[in-house]
Amino acid sequence: MPTRLGLRAALVSLALFGVLIGLWHVATLGTGTVVKMDPAYAKLMGATATQGKSAMPGPADVGAKIWQHLKDPFYDRGTNDKGIGIQLAYSIARVAIGYLLAVAVAIPLGFLIGMSPLMSRALDPFIQIMKPISPLAWMPLALYTIKDSGISAVFVIFICSLWPMLINTAFGVSSVRREWLNVAKTLEMGAARTAWRVILPAAAPTILTGMRISIGIAWLVIVAAEMLVGGTGIGYFVWNEWNNLSITNVITAILFIGVVGMVLDQLMARLQRLVSYAD
Amino acid sequence: MSFDDPLDADRPLSRGGCSCGSHASQTEHDAAIIGSVDARLSRVVEAAVMRALFPHDLARRTFLRAVGTSTALAAISQFFPLGTATEVFAQTAAPEKKSLKVGFIPITCATPIIMAHPMGFYTKHGLDVEVVKTAGWAVIRDKTLNKEYDAAHMLSPMPLAITLGVGSNAIPYAAPAIENINGQAITLAIKHKDKRDPKSWKGFKFAVPFDYSIHNYLLRYYVAEHGLDPDTDIQIRAVPPPEMVANLRADNIDGFLGPDPFNQRAVYDGVGFIHVLSKELWEGHPCCVFAASKEFITTTPNTYAALLKSIIDATAFAAKSDNRKQIAAAIAPANYLNQPETVLEQILTGTYADGLGSVKTDAKRIDFDPFPYESFAVWILTQMKRWGQIKGDVDYAGVAKQVYLATDTARLMKEVGLTPPTATSKTFSVMGKAFDPNKPEEYVKSFAIKRAA
Numbered sequence: 001m002p003t004r005l006g007l008r009a010a011l012v013s014l015a016l017f018g019v020l021i022g023l024w025h026v027a028t029l030g031t032g033t034v035v036k037m038d039p040a041y042a043k044l045m046g047a048t049a050t051q052g053k054s055a056m057p058g059p060a061d062v063g064a065k066i067w068q069h070l071k072d073p074f075y076d077r078g079t080n081d082k083g084i085g086i087q088l089a090y091s092i093a094r095v096a097i098g099y100l101l102a103v104a105v106a107i108p109l110g111f112l113i114g115m116s117p118l119m120s121r122a123l124d125p126f127i128q129i130m131k132p133i134s135p136l137a138w139m140p141l142a143l144y145t146i147k148d149s150g151i152s153a154v155f156v157i158f159i160c161s162l163w164p165m166l167i168n169t170a171f172g173v174s175s176v177r178r179e180w181l182n183v184a185k186t187l188e189m190g191a192a193r194t195a196w197r198v199i200l201p202a203a204a205p206t207i208l209t210g211m212r213i214s215i216g217i218a219w220l221v222i223v224a225a226e227m228l229v230g231g232t233g234i235g236y237f238v239w240n241e242w243n244n245l246s247i248t249n250v251i252t253a254i255l256f257i258g259v260v261g262m263v264l265d266q267l268m269a270r271l272q273r274l275v276s277y278a279d
Numbered sequence: 280m281s282f283d284d285p286l287d288a289d290r291p292l293s294r295g296g297c298s299c300g301s302h303a304s305q306t307e308h309d310a311a312i313i314g315s316v317d318a319r320l321s322r323v324v325e326a327a328v329m330r331a332l333f334p335h336d337l338a339r340r341t342f343l344r345a346v347g348t349s350t351a352l353a354a355i356s357q358f359f360p361l362g363t364a365t366e367v368f369a370q371t372a373a374p375e376k377k378s379l380k381v382g383f384i385p386i387t388c389a390t391p392i393i394m395a396h397p398m399g400f401y402t403k404h405g406l407d408v409e410v411v412k413t414a415g416w417a418v419i420r421d422k423t424l425n426k427e428y429d430a431a432h433m434l435s436p437m438p439l440a441i442t443l444g445v446g447s448n449a450i451p452y453a454a455p456a457i458e459n460i461n462g463q464a465i466t467l468a469i470k471h472k473d474k475r476d477p478k479s480w481k482g483f484k485f486a487v488p489f490d491y492s493i494h495n496y497l498l499r500y501y502v503a504e505h506g507l508d509p510d511t512d513i514q515i516r517a518v519p520p521p522e523m524v525a526n527l528r529a530d531n532i533d534g535f536l537g538p539d540p541f542n543q544r545a546v547y548d549g550v551g552f553i554h555v556l557s558k559e560l561w562e563g564h565p566c567c568v569f570a571a572s573k574e575f576i577t578t579t580p581n582t583y584a585a586l587l588k589s590i591i592d593a594t595a596f597a598a599k600s601d602n603r604k605q606i607a608a609a610i611a612p613a614n615y616l617n618q619p620e621t622v623l624e625q626i627l628t629g630t631y632a633d634g635l636g637s638v639k640t641d642a643k644r645i646d647f648d649p650f651p652y653e654s655f656a657v658w659i660l661t662q663m664k665r666w667g668q669i670k671g672d673v674d675y676a677g678v679a680k681q682v683y684l685a686t687d688t689a690r691l692m693k694e695v696g697l698t699p700p701t702a703t704s705k706t707f708s709v710m711g712k713a714f715d716p717n718k719p720e721e722y723v724k725s726f727a728i729k730r731a732a
Contacts, residue, residue, distance in 0.1 A: 037636060038636070038637075038638070040638055041632050041636060041637065041638050043621075044547075044621060044625055044631065044632035044638065045546070045547055045549065045632055046547040046548050046549065046619070048548050048549050049546075049547065049548065049549030055528070055548065077612070077613070077614050078614035079409050079410065079411055079412075079614065080410075080411065080412040080613070080614045080615065080617075081612065081613040081614035081617075140421075143421050143425070144421070144425075147425035147426070147427075148425070148427065149418075149422060149427060227414065228414060228418065229414070229418065230411075230412065230413050230414040230418065231411065236414075239414055240412065240613070240617060241617075242521060242522075242525075243385055243521040243617060244521075244613075244617040244618060245521065245524060245525065245544065245548065
């Protein structure tokens with residue numbers, strides 16, 4: 001029964017995809033009004049003006065563009081023109097560095113907050129104020145103080161991935177069942193050993209949930225951050241093509257961003273399944 | 280007393296086949312003396328010192344015969360620092376720093392900065408320059424201020440604003456070369472093709488690239504001359520150039536006074552038409568500049584000189600209309616401007632579609648002249664004052680002289696074989712109204728529509 005359900009869902013997905021592409025194709029098919037022009041004049045004009053071609057690319061244009069990028073993803077034609085593979089690699093590297101730094105800070109700090117009611121209360125106002133700040137609002141401040149746009153982007157990733165992990169870790173740690181802690185106490189386990197052998201496995205699913213939320217946010221933010229600072233990365237690629245008013249390339253980049261985001265999320269989901277347990 | 284090498288005791292004093300007398304012809308002489316620049320420089324310095332020490336040929340020759348040339352030089356260098364003298368003399372000697380980063384905004388104003396890379400003007404002057412595309416004016420300012428870039432492409436009012444501390448911290452900045460003159464336009468949405476009279480523009484929304492831009496001042500000037508107050512009768516917003524066309528298409532703005540390629544791009548995509556070229560408002564107005572911090576100029580003077588020479592050289596190349604097609608092809612790829620080549624060609628050659636069905640020709644639509652006249656800076660300052668961006672007394676001439684380094688540029692222009700203008704200021708007129716750089720305050724007062732008291 002579950003396999004048949006899966007099959008049916010896949011069929012519905014495919015049908016939806018087909019309808020979407022079809023609608024898109026039809027919507028971009030229409031030719032606009034074409035004014036008669038002098039041939040010498042027409043030669044100086046773009047296809048939108050001369051043939052009434054829609055300014056929005058159709059699915060075929062985008063498909064061709066994707067294929068073109070996939071054929072040669074790692075070319076390097078100078079500082080400002082690199083293949084989409086290289087751009088994605090830059091973005092993933094920035095996310096990885098900022099995210100791992102955030103893990104290194106958020107999880108120990110989350111343990112501290114979760115295990116100590118005093119620290120929990122003391123740090124609470126700070127977390128509450130810092131959490132809702134849009135990570136991009138930090139950008140001018142980061143650029144001004146760090147004085148390096150690459151590190152500023154990493155910092156923005158760090159700050160945006162920090163809060164979900166911190167809050168989830170603290171929550172997971174503080175809601176470990178009392179009985180388990182009491183058992184540990186009866187067995188005369190030390191604080192460190194309790195944290196490592198009892199609390200960590202018990203809180204792991206909650207912590208991983210926080211980490212999964214964080215990676216999603218980090219990937220959302222990197223595109224915006226790179227559009228701001230420029231240089232390299234998929235966000236820069238989108239900006240550069242926007243600059244050329246190349247909607248085809250922008251749509252292509254959007255699709256690539258979506259696929260990478262999905263892969264990152266699935267990786268975290270795998271990890272989450274590894275540590276989950278049934279009560 | 281005509282000789283090139285006073286260190287040689289046997290050099291004939293009479294003139295032979297060439298200027299030094301030891302070669303059969305002048306051509307042979309020229310070929311022989313073109314050695315490495317460094318060797319030649321130190322030779323020139325040594326020669327000058329020798330001449331100063333021994334003004335009489337007889338005494339010099341006797342001295343050289345007695346001790347030998349190398350001993351003589353060693354002896355002289357004991358009490359005269361020949362090495363330092365060579366360094367001081369060698370303004371064109373090896374740059375302190377070879378690999379540089381220069382930021383640019385992808386518009387045709389940056390043509391000299393960009394083309395100098397693919398066309399080899401940087402390498403010609405011994406530099407390895409990386410030209411980095413940047414997302415906006417505020418970012419290029421911040422990246423230059425925090426030294427990620429050694430120098431950058433800026434709008435002509437920006438170094439003035441940075442130096443005065445308007446819109447950022449006050450940091451002494453300099454504009455040693457104008458990137459381009461002319462080359463902007465007022466573009467209106469196609470639906471306004473019957474509203475060619477600015478008096479009918481009440482309520483229009485316009486875009487300019489930045490608050491501190493010649494575009495902002497020219498647009499304000501233009502509408503004010505037609506009796507509209509730019510602050511109350513129309514709306515002016517700062518919009519990054521690439522978004523201007525998209526906003527025009529989306530009907531968010533009625534027009535813009537923006538940099539190319541976006542005027543021509545609006546025409547190319549059939550969303551706008553060129554109402555008026557900026558050169559029709561002010562023939563020869565400066566637009567963008569090549570800017571560097573005073574700190575960069577003083578700590579690495581040789582690098583600065585080499586970089587500026589590359590830019591001046593490239594600008595001179597771009598000024599020739601025969602080279603324009605070739606330049607359009609060089610800067611069109613994604614690594615540089617990332618624009619269709621036909622669009623760039625129309626801008627640079629000046630034969631362009633106006634968006635209303637006719638082909639126009641104006642070879643000076645965009646032009647290149649690196650000389651940073653101080654009067655340009657004074658005019659910009661008067662407009663900053665006029666629209667309330669700066670308040671109180673302004674030292675027009677002082678700030679202009681400090682930021683627009685006309686004297687420096689003139690020296691380097693000579694070194695690359697160009698003839699700089701003799702005066703560092705010139706008078707001009709904007710929309711038929713003459714501007715006297717010596718009377719800036721009167722000029723500001725002469726306008727009916729202004730924010731300044």
